[in-house]
Amino acid sequence: EEAYSQAAEIVKAYANEMIERWNLEIDTYLVYAGLFSAIVTAFNVQSYLALQQQPDPDLAALQQISLQLSSLSVHFPFINSTHPAFGSSDSANAGPAPGPPADTATVAVNTLWFSSLVLSLSSASVGIMVKQWLNQFKSGLPSEKTIPERGATHKGETPESPRLRQDRLNNLEKWHVEAVVLAVP
Numbered sequence: 001e002e003a004y005s006q007a008a009e010i011v012k013a014y015a016n017e018m019i020e021r022w023n024l025e026i027d028t029y030l031v032y033a034g035l036f037s038a039i040v041t042a043f044n045v046q047s048y049l050a051l052q053q054q055p056d057p058d059l060a061a062l063q064q065i066s067l068q069l070s071s072l073s074v075h076f077p078f079i080n081s082t083h084p085a086f087g088s089s090d091s092a093n094a095g096p097a098p099g100p101p102a103d104t105a106t107v108a109v110n111t112l113w114f115s116s117l118v119l120s121l122s123s124a125s126v127g128i129m130v131k132q133w134l135n136q137f138k139s140g141l142p143s144e145k146t147i148p149e150r151g152a153t154h155k156g157e158t159p160e161s162p163r164l165r166q167d168r169l170n171n172l173e174k175w176h177v178e179a180v181v182l183a184v185p
Contacts (some may be wrong), residue, residue, distance in 0.1 A: 008162035
């Protein structure tokens with residue numbers, strides 16, 4: 001009985017220390033991912049504008065001059081009266097032509113910015129999932145704050161607690177949670 005109690009205390013101490021260490025590590029990762037995502041989002045907003053085709057003001061001015069020149073006509077007794085260009089009033093309202101498409105370097109930089117944001121948010125999602133696993137591990141297990149139940153030891157441990165804790169530790173190992181915690185960043 002005494003050996004069982006000592007083994008249960010060793011497993012409890014090991015599990016509590018490991019879970020607490022992982023929780024702190026994931027908390028740090030989540031703070032970092034949140035800050036990184038906020039900063040990358042600011043860069044994305046500014047960089048994204050370079051992808052949109054801005055009308056070239058010189059080209060717009062030349063198009064307007066061309067429209068005006070092409071619409072000049074002479075009708076007796078009026079000189080320089082205008083009529084719709086190219087036989088349609090829609091072409092006069094079409095507005096300036098879009099500017100040149102974004103260059104390859106701008107597209108590549110924006111691809112990297114958006115990929116960085118997606119990976120950062122994915123990392124944060126995995127971190128949140130791991131935190132849920134760790135909270136699930138602790139649920140239903142007695143802690144030092146637990147009020148002892150009938151038949152429990154002075155620290156709230158029931159005879160089933162060590163078995164349940166070991167079973168959960170085995171499952172954490174089976175699901176490679178430690179590898180996931182280390183791979184999160």
